[in-house]
Amino acid sequence: MSTWLDVPDEHPYGIDNLPLGSVRDAAGRRFAAARIGDRAVELTHAGQYAPLFADGSLDAFLAAGPVTWRGLRALLTDWLTDDSYRRSVQPLLTPLSELTPVLAFTVADYVDFYASEDHASNVGRIFRPDGEPLTPNWKHLPIGYHGRSGTVVVSGTDVRRPSGQARNPDGSIRFGPSQRLDIEAEVGFVVGAGSAPGRPVPVSAFADHVFGLCLLNDWSARDIQAWEYVPLGPFLGKSFATSVGAWITPLDALAQAWVAPPARDLEPLGYLDDSAVPSGLDLQLEVSLNGTVVSRPPFATMYWTPAQMLAHLTVNGAHARPGDLFASGTVSGPERDQRGSLLELTWNGSEPLALADGTTRGFLQDGDEVAITATAPGPHGPIGIAEVRGRIVAS
Numbered sequence: 001m002s003t004w005l006d007v008p009d010e011h012p013y014g015i016d017n018l019p020l021g022s023v024r025d026a027a028g029r030r031f032a033a034a035r036i037g038d039r040a041v042e043l044t045h046a047g048q049y050a051p052l053f054a055d056g057s058l059d060a061f062l063a064a065g066p067v068t069w070r071g072l073r074a075l076l077t078d079w080l081t082d083d084s085y086r087r088s089v090q091p092l093l094t095p096l097s098e099l100t101p102v103l104a105f106t107v108a109d110y111v112d113f114y115a116s117e118d119h120a121s122n123v124g125r126i127f128r129p130d131g132e133p134l135t136p137n138w139k140h141l142p143i144g145y146h147g148r149s150g151t152v153v154v155s156g157t158d159v160r161r162p163s164g165q166a167r168n169p170d171g172s173i174r175f176g177p178s179q180r181l182d183i184e185a186e187v188g189f190v191v192g193a194g195s196a197p198g199r200p201v202p203v204s205a206f207a208d209h210v211f212g213l214c215l216l217n218d219w220s221a222r223d224i225q226a227w228e229y230v231p232l233g234p235f236l237g238k239s240f241a242t243s244v245g246a247w248i249t250p251l252d253a254l255a256q257a258w259v260a261p262p263a264r265d266l267e268p269l270g271y272l273d274d275s276a277v278p279s280g281l282d283l284q285l286e287v288s289l290n291g292t293v294v295s296r297p298p299f300a301t302m303y304w305t306p307a308q309m310l311a312h313l314t315v316n317g318a319h320a321r322p323g324d325l326f327a328s329g330t331v332s333g334p335e336r337d338q339r340g341s342l343l344e345l346t347w348n349g350s351e352p353l354a355l356a357d358g359t360t361r362g363f364l365q366d367g368d369e370v371a372i373t374a375t376a377p378g379p380h381g382p383i384g385i386a387e388v389r390g391r392i393v394a395s
């Protein structure tokens with residue numbers, strides 16, 4: 001065991017992971033922390049990095065860039081592996097059970113992509129049965145839309161069922177609580193170091209800007225969405241809440257997870273060429289509804305990679321800012337039990353899912369709780385990507 005804590009190297013939150021977050025203690029005090037095992041290591045007094053954590057968030061640290069990110073990681077590794085730090089570090093440890101997670105950073109802009117070919121094809125078949133499953137642009141560019149950064153919430157936050165306009169089967173319009181409330185299992189990428197206006201970020205510079213990733217649930221009201229989103233895209237059907245995991249796994253913990261993306265049928269324009277380095281990520285997601293595992297979406301099947309997403313996001317000259325969050329889009333694999341939304345898993349409600357408690361679901365009911373977890377390959381065993389969890393409360 002390379003840490004002096006009782007946490008084996010192969011633990012999903014062992015010494016190879018060290019995700020960062022922000023928490024509140026029982027007295028209400030907020031502080032930034034790293035996670036090891038089931039404990040938080042307070043960062044308020046982390047040597048030269050301490051001033052970056054003065055407000056209890058990760059904001060200043062993320063903006064400081066990769067040299068600082070690696071410096072803190074080296075410091076934490078020393079703290080937790082060198083026995084001579086034991087006495088000074090032990091007082092900085094708190095069991096997670098005594099802490100409440102807080103959104104770790106101020107979300108600047110939030111963008112959601114649509115990068116899974118299986119998801120896009122499934123949704124195309126469901127929503128546009130008379131057309132081609134994929135739109136003509138799909139293999140030329142990573143499609144995305146701007147979401148609402150102010151409604152990004154941390155894992156564990158209840159999600160209130162949204163109300164809105166929807167069209168009844170007879171063509172009349174109703175207003176009321178969504179009757180087709182859904183999840184989307186996604187991965188969110190957190191920009192730390194921003195980019196300059198007018199200077200697109202090449203795919204090769206991805207890790208100079210992106211600090212790490214978290215799981216993300218893009219709660220979606222399918223009935224509101226279906227009525228409102230042509231031609232300008234998702235709006236109120238998705239803007240009421242987006243949940244993110246409490247702990248951000250640094251890219252520096254994911255060195256073993258890079259894989260080649262699936263073969264592309266069409267060569268994209270040069271700025272999207274990511275063939276020089278493995279740019280896919282081998283993350284294995286798991287989606288549970290009220291404790292029943294309903295899907296295991298494989299991120300390695302994503303057609304567009306996160307480096308391509310950031311390159312595309314900035315290719316028109318728009319710059320990236322510290323705190324920008326961009327999500328992959330729903331992660332769905334080719335198999336039925338690898339689909340990342342209930343829309344697909346139940347084929348728009350027509351094939352309900354059976355849960356362990358004997359009930360069935362088309363879409364979410366009030367009181368339902370959804371948890372998404374994931375692992376990535378690591379040097380000593382799977383790296384845990386912190387769960388994103390949320391419960392639906394009545395509108």
Ligand SMILES: O=C(O)/C=C/C(=O)CC(=O)CC(=O)O
Binds near residue numbers: 186220
């Ligand atoms: O294809 C459509 O009409 C709708 C797609 C979505 O709702 C998916 C979306 O938010 C992007 C994604 O998560 O992949």
Ligand SMILES: [Ca+2]
Binds near residue numbers: 112113329
């Ligand atoms: Ca989405």
Ligand SMILES: [Mg+2]
Binds near residue numbers: 217242
């Ligand atoms: Mg959303």
